[in-house]
Amino acid sequence: MKLALIYPPTCDPTAPYLAVPMLTGFLRRAGVTVLPIDANVEAYDHWLRPQAMADARDKIEAEIARLETQPQLSHADQLLYTLLWDARGDAHAVPAGIAQAVATLRNREEFFDVETYSTAVDTVQACLRVISAAYAPTSIDFTAYRTPFSMTTPEEIQIDASAERDPFHNYITQVLIPRLEREQPQMVGISVCFPGQMQPAYSFALKIKKALPHIHLTVGGPAITQLLIRQKGPDLQAALGPFDTAVVFEGEDTLLKMCEAFDAGKADRSTWASINNIVHRDPMMGAKYRPGEASVDMRSLPAPDFEGLPLDMYFSPQLVLPYDPTRGCYWGKCTFCHYGLAEVGTASYRERGVDTCVEHLQLMAQKYGTNTFYLSQDSVAPKTLVRLAECLKDAHSKVRWATDLKAEKYLTPERAQILRDGGAIACALGVETGNQRVLSLIDKGAPVTVVGDVIENLAAAGIAAEAMCFTGFPTETLEEGMDTVRFLDQHRSSVAAFIVGEFDLTHGALVAQTPINFGIEDVWQVKGDRFGTGLFYEEKQAPKTEEEAAQLDEAVETFSAKWLLRRYPWAGSLSTAHTILYYEQFGPDVFRRLAGKGKGGVLGTTSKVIESAFDLDEAALAAGDEGAVWHELVREKREVSRAIYQAEAETLPALDRRPQQYRVAAGMPPQKVKLRHGPMKGRRPNAALNRMKSGS
Numbered sequence: 009m010k011l012a013l014i015y016p017p018t019c020d021p022t023a024p025y026l027a028v029p030m031l032t033g034f035l036r037r038a039g040v041t042v043l044p045i046d047a048n049v050e051a052y053d054h055w056l057r058p059q060a061m062a063d064a065r066d067k068i069e070a071e072i073a074r075l076e077t078q079p080q081l082s083h084a085d086q087l088l089y090t091l092l093w094d095a096r097g098d099a100h101a102v103p104a105g106i107a108q109a110v111a112t113l114r115n116r117e118e119f120f121d122v123e124t125y126s127t128a129v130d131t132v133q134a135c136l137r138v139i140s141a142a143y144a145p146t147s148i149d150f151t152a153y154r155t156p157f158s159m160t161t162p163e164e165i166q167i168d169a170s171a172e173r174d175p176f177h178n179y180i181t182q183v184l185i186p187r188l189e190r191e192q193p194q195m196v197g198i199s200v201c202f203p204g205q206m207q208p209a210y211s212f213a214l215k216i217k218k219a220l221p222h223i224h225l226t227v228g229g230p231a232i233t234q235l236l237i238r239q240k241g242p243d244l245q246a247a248l249g250p251f252d253t254a255v256v257f258e259g260e261d262t263l264l265k266m267c268e269a270f271d272a273g274k275a276d277r278s279t280w281a282s283i284n285n286i287v288h289r290d291p292m293m294g295a296k297y298r299p300g301e302a303s304v305d306m307r308s309l310p311a312p313d314f315e316g317l318p319l320d321m322y323f324s325p326q327l328v329l330p331y332d333p334t335r336g337c338y339w340g341k342c343t344f345c346h347y348g349l350a351e352v353g354t355a356s357y358r359e360r361g362v363d364t365c366v367e368h369l370q371l372m373a374q375k376y377g378t379n380t381f382y383l384s385q386d387s388v389a390p391k392t393l394v395r396l397a398e399c400l401k402d403a404h405s406k407v408r409w410a411t412d413l414k415a416e417k418y419l420t421p422e423r424a425q426i427l428r429d430g431g432a433i434a435c436a437l438g439v440e441t442g443n444q445r446v447l448s449l450i451d452k453g454a455p456v457t458v459v460g461d462v463i464e465n466l467a468a469a470g471i472a473a474e475a476m477c478f479t480g481f482p483t484e485t486l487e488e489g490m491d492t493v494r495f496l497d498q499h500r501s502s503v504a505a506f507i508v509g510e511f512d513l514t515h516g517a518l519v520a521q522t523p524i525n526f527g528i529e530d531v532w533q534v535k536g537d538r539f540g541t542g543l544f545y546e547e548k549q550a551p552k553t554e555e556e557a558a559q560l561d562e563a564v565e566t567f568s569a570k571w572l573l574r575r576y577p578w579a580g581s582l583s584t585a586h587t588i589l590y591y592e593q594f595g596p597d598v599f600r601r602l603a604g605k606g607k608g609g610v611l612g613t614t615s616k617v618i619e620s621a622f623d624l625d626e627a628a629l630a631a632g633d634e635g636a637v638w639h640e641l642v643r644e645k646r647e648v649s650r651a652i653y654q655a656e657a658e659t660l661p662a663l664d665r666r667p668q669q670y671r672v673a674a675g676m677p678p679q680k681v682k683l684r685h686g687p688m689k690g691r692r693p694n695a696a697l698n699r700m701k702s703g704s
Contacts, residue, residue: 009267011035012043012193014184016200016208017176018153020577021049022113022323023585024314026330026384027199027229033313034260040267043191044316047212051179053321056110056135058103060178064142065099068092071142076621083660086622086630088144093624093670093678095141098134098610101674105131105611116325120593122572126608129578132323134610134674143175151576152204157650159206159235160537162246164650169211180212185219193223194270197255197263200229206541213250224275226266228255230348236287237351238515238540244287245294247539253280254287257302257349258335260309262286302349306335306358311368314376328585329372330384333365333396334358337386339414341451342438343526344481346516347386353516354386362392366399369407380433380588383411387438390416394423397430410434410472410588415454415462424462424469433591434472434504436583437462442495443488446481449526460499467502472596474582475499475506479560482511482519482547483527486556493563504596505571507582508564513543520545527551535647544642572602580606610674617681623666624678633660 013028024046032042054060072092075081081089109131112118119125133149140147146168147154155173157164171177188196196216200209209232213225233256239247248254255262262285269279280288284300312331319327336348336355348355360368373379383393388411400407413419413435427435437459441447444456454462466473475496479489496506513519519526520543530546552560574580579590580599590598637656641648670678 009195009271010041010043010191010193011263011267012045012188012191012196014045014047014196014198014212016198016205016212017048017051018148018150018204018208019048019202020150020584021052022577023328023382024049024317024319024322024330025201026312026332027201029312029314029317029330030309030332031197031199031259031263032316033310035264035267036313037310038264038267040264042313042316043193044313045184045187046317046321047176047179047184049318049321049323050183051176052323053318054179054183055139055175056106056132058107061099061106061135061138062103064138065103067142068095068099068138072096080662080664081622081627082662083630083633083657086627086663087634089622090624090627090630091141091144093620093672095137096618096678097613097615097672097674097676099138099141100614100616100672101610101612102131102135102138103612105613106135108611110323113323114325119325119589122602122606123608125579126606127611129574130608130675131611133575139175143173146173146175148175149575151202153207155207156653157648159210159539159541160648162249162538165207165210165249166214168207169214174208174211176208176211177215180215181219184212185216188216188220188223194275195224195226195266197259198225198227198251200227200232203231203541205229206231206235210249217250224253224270225251226253226255226263227251228259228263233257233349234346234514234516235539235541239295240293241296242294243538244296245289248287248289248295252288254297256285256287256297257300258304258355260304261301302351303335303355303358306332306360307364309360311372314372319376322585324585324589326380326589327376327378328380328382328588329376329378330382331365331369331372332385333360333362333383334385334388334392338389339387339453341453342440343449343451343518344440344511345518346514346520351516352521353518357386357389359389359392362395362399365396366403366405369400369409370403370405373405373407379406379408380592381407381409382583382585382588383409385411387412387414390414390418390423394426397427397432399430401426401430405431407431408433408592410436410583410591412436412438412476412583414438414452415459417454417458417461419462419465421465421468424465424471427466428469428471432469432471433588434474434583434596435466436474436476437466439463439475439477439492439495439506441477441479441481441484441488441492443484443491446484446488449483450481456495460495463499463502467504467596470596472504472591473502475503476509476582477506478509478511479564480511480557481526482545483551484511485551486560489552489560490563493560493567497567500570500600504591505573505580505582505587505599506568507573508568513545515540515543532646534642536649536652542642570603571599572604572606573599613674615671615673617669617671619667619669620678621665621667622663623668624670625680626663626666630660630663 109128112128336357338357577584579586
């Protein structure tokens with residue numbers, strides 16, 4: 009039996025993720041031949057090359073030329089035209105700069121030069137903008153994969169998988185499928201851990217199934233589990249799409265039984281129906297699964313096995329490996345949380361055993377030539393973490409680690425020092441909010457004062473204390489949101505880095521289960537979203553006006569300038585390989601000291617003046633109309649489909665030709681340099697925007 013395990017885009021390409029190595033170690037121990045494929049890093053390595061970026065540039069130029077032959081631009085064409093022009097400067101720069109940028113990320117000396125590093129990061133980000141423009145309306149980055157109707161119906165999944173819409177099409181057809189043809193696995197499993205991997209996973213499966221119809225395709229992981237367990241019968245069958253089966257909840261035992269069925273020549277529907285947690289097609293119901301134990305005994309699991317992954321391909325000068333000493337969350341009460349392989353909340357808490365963890369970490373350090381690890385789990389009990397640090401110190405281990413952590417009174421200055429002496433580099437704390445009333449609604453357990461004490465204790469011990477926060481929890485007022493900024497400011501000298509995100513409602517969170525307890529009047533899914541991928545809500549009374557929400561956002565942005573913070577997964581974001589390496593090299597206060605530095609810029613930058621056939625300022629007004637259309641569909645009509653959207657879009661004003669000249673350069677929008685006078689024709693001002701109501 010040979011099984012290929014694929015980790016698809018789009019995710020962090022700077023280090024391996026844990027899902028495939030964990031399954032690989034478990035199955036190899038049982039005698040299964042496993043072919044692990046990190047298609048995420050492979051696909052980005054395939055893209056971030058001069059010729060690939062030149063091809064994307066040419067695709068953008070061809071599309072601009074096509075649009076400029078038209079006498080008018082429709083609403084959809086105005087959106088596209090603006091997007092293409094915004095990426096045009098990047099598109100002409102990055103073919104010349106991307107090779108140097110990638111080399112910098114993999115070169116230790118250049119990686120730790122902040123200006124050189126910043127330029128490399130800006131160049132890679134410019135490449136993502138170019139790829140997104142070339143495959144518009146698909147938009148990608150290292151956390152998300154967006155299309156207008158993404159994952160709403162099987163038909164939309166098929167459209168998004170087409171060659172012209174799928175930026176990973178060439179990698180799949182030119183690299184991945186030929187490799188599977190050579191290796192000849194009987195089964196291919198795709199691991200979908202995050203929402204940004206959902207559409208790519210289906211695109212991969214559709215193309216693999218077309219090219220290799222004899223291969224059994226299965227899928228699993230947290231994101232797909234949370235999608236599938238909400239479906240029933242025909243909807244569950246539709247959600248399976250190109251997959252023959254799916255594995256819900258933790259996959260080790262179920263996958264092993266599937267492999268054993270292949271070895272025994274019993275890989276058929278009747279067998280799948282007899283194994284717990286396998287979603288399979290059913291002639292009566294459409295599709296179903298037999299629920300079983302959702303989690304495995306961690307004490308029985310071997311160490312993750314990274315053998316066979318392209319460990320020299322990650323965009324980092326040093327390997328940072330993930331390891332899971334625990335699974336699930338020992339607290340399990342946070343009302344906003346639906347995380348991991350669970351129907352609601354989080355999975356049950358389990359531990360490996362501290363001695364086993366120490367043994368695994370030291371063996372992996374020796375085998376893979378790195379001492380730097382990220383302890384990846386939902387939430388480890390602080391007592392367990394302290395014991396692990398004590399054992400690592402007693403073993404004279406060189407292992408260094410970072411992790412996420414829940415702030416607890418237990419984490420005294422003395423225990424913080426034990427963590428540091430036992431290898432701790434950084435701890436990202438779930439601060440959530442600086443307001444006590446909101447924190448109590450979240451049910452975090454520790455009061456705000458304790459959270460602040462833990463930050464101070466970790467920082468005093470020399471550990472980078474990172475703060476994970478968000479605003480917009482139901483009923484949070486402007487002043488309560490500002491309390492989070494004030495809390496961070498109070499502990500500014502101790503906070504190594506932070507993030508302030510925005511609250512997002514998910515199906516399995518307690519807030520969604522009992523919305524009335526959180527001031528929410530209505531929760532809905534839009535008609536036309538067959539799989540319920542979007543969840544929307546209305547509060548009884550809006551706690552902030554639009555102006556107040558903007559004021560809070562501005563305060564967060566202004567305050568953030570006191571650090572050098574970056575988007576995931578770059579140095580200056582939380583719990584990432586690059587950030588951990590910067591802490592190791594420069595100390596826990598590095599991003600405060602670098603505030604105002606790291607200006608960067610896009611390598612290969614060129615500047616040129618180009619004439620447009622249409623006024624870009626006028627075309628850009630279509631974005632406001634677009635927002636108003638989606639507000640009306642989601643909030644007012646509560647129904648979304650391509651046909652309904654197109655009917656709305658066709659009522660919006662077209663744009664007549666009006667040539668202008670613009671200077672285009674990488675990293676900035678086009679700048680008008682010469683204004684040609686002439687009448688403005690055929691466009692009424694922001695028609696849809698005038699219909700827009702508050703709350704979008």
